[in-house]
Amino acid sequence: MYTASTAFLEALAEAGVDYLFCNFGSDHPAMIEALAEAARSGRRLPKVITCPNEMVALTAAQGHAQVSGKAQAVIVHVECGTQSLAGAVHNVSKGRVPVLIFAGASPFTQFGELPGSRNEFIQWIQDVHDQRGIVRGYMRYDAELRTGRNIKQMTWRALQFAQSDPKGPVYLMGAREVMEETLDPAAQAGLAVEDFAPIAPAALPQEAVHALLTDLAGARRPLIVTSYLGRNTQAVAELQRLVGPLGIGVIESVPNAVNLPHDDPMYLGCQWNEPRQNPHLAAADVVVVIDSDVPWIPTVSKPAPGAKIWHLDVDPLKQDMPLWSIPARRVFRVHAQTALAQLNAGLDRIGLDVARIGERRAHYVRAHEARKQALASAEAKPMGDRLTAEYVTACVRAHVDADTIILNEGITNYPVVVNHIAPTRAGQMLNSGGGNLGWTGGAAIGAKLADPAKTVIALTGDGSYMFSQPSTVHWMARHYDTPFLQVVFNNRGWRAPRYSMLAVHPQGEASRAADIGVAFDPPPDYAGIAAAAGGAYARQVRHPDEVEAAVAEALRVVKQDRRAAVLDVWLPHLMEG
Template sequence: MNKYTTSTAFLEALQEAGVSYVFSNFGSDHPAIIEALAEAKKKGKDFPKVITCPHEMVALSAAHGYALVTGKPQAVLVHVECGTQNLGAAIHNAWKGRIPVIIFAGTSPFTQEGELLGSRNEFIHWIQDVPDQRGIVRGYTKYDNEIRTGTNVKQMVHRAFQIAQSSPQGPVYLVGAREVMEEETVPVTINNELWKPVAPRALPPKDAKAIIEDLYRAKRPLVVTSYLGKNKRAVGELVKFCEKIAIPVLESVPSHMNFPADSSLHCGYQWNTDKQNKLLAEADFILVLDSDVPWIPLKNKPSKDAIIYYIDEDPLKEGMPLWYIPSKRFFAADAETALQQLNDILSHSTFDKGQIEKRRAWVETYHQQLQKKQLDAEKYQEEYITPEYLLACIREICDENTVVINELISNYQASYTHLNRNEPGSILGSGAGGLGWNGGASIGVKLADPSKTVINLTGDGSYMFSVPSTVQWISRRYNAPFLTVIFNNRGWKSPKLSTLGVHPEGIANETNEFFVDFTPHADLSKIAEASGGAYARKVEDPANVKNALQEALKAVRSGRSAVLDVYLPSIKEEGQMAKKKDFASL
């Protein structure tokens, strides 16, 4: 009793680093941590709050969502290599989405005859002893290490946080055996001011001037971005930059609100578009800011004569074996800092006002055309619920205090187009491709800012990936209610779209058989009702959409999560509708 152990020091280090929550799935490797937490609770000592997570995917997704809102990394504790492997898609998301988080896993004890406290006493300790546990996630972390003694555990933890929070941010992974975590040690005092992340990088002043010089000569400049809005302050700098000389903005596979949708300079979104974007084709100057995939060269790319500058916190994309966007210059720089530099130069520069106003008028016309197409697509249909109409109805219930969690995938481009978000931080995506992120992320966002109304948009496939029983149980236990809207087409639409992208006239299209149909159909909202006491409702009639959204939102604001299972045309029905349309046009 009352021992100061490696585990005590480890938890103290998390507290010192500003961690609010430990998203945990404890196992046989954590007795010392559980004991230290229990002792702290008994004594009234402040440690991060434990959030019990019955699935690791949800745990890391929640830490991911929390970091998106606050910028502060949280801790995720998992069970040896089994729990580590269960992180799966979630650690892919944290790595590709550049999310700071510290993950800790125990390892099997390294003694078996009682030589040290914590020695092996369960059969599983032999089964879970693997040659390279850290290697499981090494390709998805910025840093991994093993805690070997309690004497320097705090320094290791603070170094891990420093690495996780330095640009480009990302997850870090620590392990420790039971014997080490049980070891008695002495307290160490840490000065947090000495462990700050690396300061943001700027453009070389000479090169910043060169960018503006090329911009001065451009007739059709364009900005392309994807995740600049991760830093809310960068959005204001981008608006200032573009408004000054009327530069249109194109968002490519956005994972944040990067530029206000209602600005006349906002010129739409692109995802897996199979048509050439007019702005990209006509641009003679393109500034790419924080984007992994600014365009897909196979079908949609800039002119070969366009001058391209690439500014990104990770401009070489070293974690992507095949990646190249030929550009005049690449800069490893913080978007906010770089835009401040460019804005400062612009404030002392003289441009042709006539040319700027002519371009502004052209861009405004383009923006208005996009808005008209958007409104036309949102029209109410009596026969079935369209994604565009559903999104327009969701837009109506969103206010300035709403955060949208977006994992719609096949309706991804439509979601950004029809939600029209204008506030930084008002819509969030994973920035990656590990499906099932939405549920845990919604919990993390709600915990990060309980004042926000959280609306989670997901397809039926990604909803099932999210481990909804775990998500809804956590939501109820920790008072983190949110609204989930399932865009249910009774199957995986994305593999169908991928197949049609390669074999548009293939046999799968001819027979309307893509092997992605979810038959028999599950009653998805009832999962949430059974496991989390959520308000659950299936919506099949277009006439009921608005009322259902209002009732569900009312439930959430009363403290109860809600799930609307909204039936869109199924994958099978879509294929049949397309064939009828083709036949009618003959």
Template sequence: MYTASSIFLKSLADAGITHAFVNWGSDHPAILEDLERQRVENGGDTNPRIVTCPNEMVALSAAQGYAQVTGKPAAVIVHVDVGTQAMAGAIHNVDRSHTPVLIYAGASPFSSEREHKGTRNEWIMWLQDIPDQSAIVRQYMRFTAQIGSGTTIPQILRRSLQIATSEPKGPVYLWARREVMEEEVDSSHIQTASSLVKWPSVEATALSESATVQIASALLTAQHPLILTSHLGRNPAAVSAVVALSGLLYIPVVSVCPSAVNLPFSHPFYAGVSFLAPGTHSPHLQEADVILIMDCDLPWIPANDKPLDDARVFVVDGGDPLKGTVGYWHVGAELICRADAEVALTQLADAVVTLNSALPDSILGSQALATRAMEELETKFLTSSEPDPAYFTVPNLLGVLRTTIQANTPSAGRKVLVLNESTSNFPAVWMHLRPEVPGSVISSGGSSLGWALGAAVGAHIGGEVAKKGHELVVVIVGDGSYLFGVPSSAYWMARKYNTPFLTIVLNNGGWKSPKLSMLGVHPTGHGSKASGARLSVGFGPESPDFAQIAVAASAGWAWGKRVGMDGNYGKAALEAVIEEAVKVVVNEKRCAVVDCALESI
């Protein structure tokens, strides 16, 4: 017997969805039944492959990590209104990061007296029947729809994926009542293929000829041109394009709140990162006379730092140049263009060559100085003073981590994927990791914490599907982000699906970011001298043993140690623990967690 759920699962597979990250409920009997039918008929296999997720936010984060690595959407299946709500901040992350994901949620049955198969038979089905289930997530979705019939499922799935994979890419949400998914269908509907061949995503757009000439001419005549970007590196080919353009005119490139590697660290025109705290923007901003803002979430905060009043500003974005889903957003610009980064940058480079009569002959020299300054920070370990032992700094930790990975992976670190959710330490992590390879470091692209652990599971699976050849997956999180990531679910999943990764916990004893936000508004107020514990943002007096949470969740499979506490102090201890952790993941294929003590908040 085939049902609408049979068509649903087959349509997902036909559309290229290889994995579904699921959290089952009372609305999914027909799906569970058809999956077992597949196992019986196919020797135990299902299509798509099912990844069980004990927590919905972890499920969606895993699907996001999968899509970020493969460039292709995964499916997420959750339970009615409560499962939809439990995806929580991960909904924000997939929206803001423009990550294509197909989310399906069941809904309470509409019948209650056995009028239809699947009618209400549990008390919760009255409580979970809300007036507009998709309203919970609609403002974050590119498309929402209710499935009303089994025979129309292929069309609605194809339309959903066509929208999800077209700029501005992002999540879509489908839902259906239980009776609809239990609808019996003729086998002919199962035998009909439903590929995406005639449902392509929208082709990448280009700059108009006039815009290309105007921007290229401005860059050619500029004394101090500048490129600002957040995420053009989500497309690795766009990195090559920005390297070409910056090299022609010696244009510094600043990564502003980056979520991808936008330029190799060693490139002479890489001008660092900024997360827009007061006074921390690149010094190039204050002298730039022409600024190209390319795939950038926010180029500057006017109250903190801003460019010259007479600077010529051009905004180019492949999906949403006006940031229409943001309540208020404005950049005073000469031109605002919707164009794909790779295409637009290639156009501009070609136009520069055509228009140019004499290219500049100077070169930036600040990169080497910045690198030496970072090396000094990495190698300067604090001296222990009794009775309080010295803590590690983030540069200490990252310097050891980077060199240890280089020494203990076959590619010397070039085939390592890092998921960065270090929050208040974002700038330091991006700079001290010194990433060279496009796609080698990613973040959530949003601001909801708890992405990295689940995303590591999905990224590991996605890396295998896409044959990325990752030798090591590394997660760098703050202690707050670690707890937000529901480690009990994430490490259980890692064990079940054999997706080992290394987790570095930057443990400063609580949530540093809320304290920094308070100091930004009240720098000398009552709270400026208060400890994290007094401000209620600390995790003391005894910090959780983060490593042992992972060990327990994986039934002893994961490995974990603390460093900088429990008598385990000093440079030698840090180097030994990090090396052991890397080898556990690379050689033994197990998860490893290093809980590293930093200066307490």
């Protein structure tokens, strides 16, 4: 049989989708049959990865796409599975990650009128008014498949949206009767995925190239602020080519990727929620914001009133954010790599004051070196028996090489991980790009599937570890041979809500309370969960003298024994400090 499900799976394969991250249900008989038929006949279709939890399925697809740059597919069960995708939908949307989500739908016939008609009680209960509406606000495109005859066109159109800037998730649904429809394979043969190419990258107008270069060349303290330029690793090289010759400082605001290698002398650090003015931002007279959702938090840190601000972004309107603005006078929707290449190509056509550029380059080099020394002091081995996140992260960094990918979900330790891993290669560090916790577990599996030769290390808070569904994650890691190291920063609770409370009510009653409802102490056996679910190497680390040996042994297990490893690292309690 050649059914609509066969054509759908073929369409995904022809579009370059490698994996189906699946949580099958009663709506998928035709798809399961098509996969079995393909396995028997040798038809090439994407490989099925069984995901016992839907959120893990989507985080795994996200991790794969973040590393490979290619959209992957997630298959879930009707509206229940759609809702179980949970906050991972937020992450792929806010992180602008291309992924196709397909959900079946309850059959629309009940007396056997068509193949796939209702035959289970649950199919009346799962028939809801607006299944697509559950996720519509997060999707770049959503549609219902109503016939198999145009299913390849619908699939490729969805992927065209997913892979066109600003990229993101797309959602398709189809009832059992549609997915069971028998088709003529010959009628599908003339269709071409090339007819649904992603939209070409957008460039700066030539006038803007000259004007921006003129502003940068004439500035005393030019500064670039970015958050996710480095999602495209080729853009990082273009940024380096620009800032070195022109002596332009670079700061990251809430970085989602490696936007500039940290050993570049123009790199000045990152800022997250720290309640202080960034001195480089305050001193800048020309600020270029490139690919950033939150370039600064204006109540605590912002440019000087007279600074000239340019905004270059894949999504400058921030269409999904009801409240958003920065005081930029020149705003362009552009592809960062393309725009930076234009700027580099135009350097020869403007006059450069060598003395001015030399002075500001020397200024930024001094700031870079001072920051480097301060970080080295912060990550020194503690003298007592209390661990610090800085020291633990530095011990991990000692094992990071060109074949290592770091996944950062440190939450209140986000900046610690960024600063003390200090990545020196584009693509070396990633985070979810969104605000839903529990990304690292599934993302580590997806990253490993995308590039099996890489060593994947996930650094996560204890709260986000629990959100990640570790029993599902570590079963999958063993079953699909995707071992990785997971380091859990265990402070026995959610420190972020405490920090938020103190920022608003620093002298309030809660500031003096011993328990504000955010601790889980004593904590679960985090490493033991992974050992029970997936045979992971499990170890608890409580003393500075244990860290180096624990990290070394855990990575030996990952690389040589091909088992996942979890280090449960005890930091000071969240209510301390």
